[in-house]
Amino acid sequence: MAGEEALPVIDEDVLVLTAKGKAELCAPGTSLSAAELEVLVLADDRGSVAAVVNSAVCLEAEAAREALRKLLTAGHLESAADRYKISVVDARDFFKGGTGNASRAGNHLALARRAATPKREAGRKVHVLTVASAPEFVKLLRSYFTLEGFVSRAAGSGAELVSELHQPPVPDVVLLGAALPDVDGLKVLAKMRSHPVLKDVPVIVLAPDAARDRLLKALQSDVQGYFTEPFEVDNLLLAVKTVLGLTGTGAGAELTVDWGDDRSVPGAR
Known part of the structure; x- marks a missing residue:
């Protein structure tokens, strides 16, 4: 949206759908672009930004990141670390990597x-x-x-x-x-x-x-x-x-x- 500051998108971050994002997937129509809709669906299943970007076969990596950035700024997605108050280790270290064991x-x-x-x-x-x-x-x-x-x-x-x-x-x-x-x-x-x-x-x-x-x-x-x-x-x-x-x-x-x-x-x- 105009006037809103774009939020950063970092590969190691894990994003989860908000209520707004879930409603968008269930709605009969959507105002999202094809790229935004694709990465929103992927984010509901893949977890980390890197995993979503790597799974977006129809989009270049930067286009996928830009779509994620727009969804995050508009409130369709949010950081898992923020939602669940994960404070055991720094979230970027904890969620590093695309799949498998996330512990250091x-x-x-x-x-x-x-x-x-x-x-x-x-x-x-x-x-x-x-x-x-x-x-x-x-x-x-x-x-x-x-x-x-x-x-x-x-x-x-x-x-x-x-x-x-x-x-x-x-x-x-x-x-x-x-x-x-x-x-x-x-x-x-x-x-x-x-x-x-x-x-x-x-x-x-x-x-x-x-x-x-x-x-x-x-x-x-x-x-x-x-x-x-x-x-x-x-x-x-x-x-x-x-x-x-x-x-x-x-x-x-x-x-x-x-x-x-x-x-x-x-x-x-």
Whole structure:
């Protein structure tokens, strides 16, 4: 639009559709140019600017970037880092590259933010449900949570999770492995978010790595935390407290750490 300052487009940035962008794709007619419409469709699936530009077979690279710039300036697209408040590492470093694992060597993600409306009956203990397929890891976490005064519950697969969720009360927070033996953990997360009883349950995802696609899918499902291997138990405990707004973490506490010592626990998915 005239008078609007064009926003920068950087290859490593990851752009996501806004409500305006999604509405444009669903509308019976469009005011966008063919180039803008093509890259908007690609941005809905590809993620990074570089991936969109490389996939735009009918456009020269600079034309694709210019179309992205116009869509970003007009509000059809926005930065994933801005929307989801990714502050673990610099977004340009984190999302570098077109496909595959986005983590830098030696970098691990540990994100946690307070749930919007934590709900728990007065006097009832916190129920923490850990869903992971590594028995030793689950046993260790359960010990920590029990010592903290929580009721620690566990499931080793998607089927066991379904059974556990039928047992009252609904857990106060779920630590959900992204790679379960019988189901994709993010598919479980999507089903939880569409369930009338489970949609607001805080979820912390436990992922094997910092792959961009998995992280973005989790963020789009409104997770309250995201951790990658190797996992440090102390930080997972702090994450649960942060998510639930428990005493000592502060209302706006956010966990952003980078670690690699021998207290970490690999292979928890």
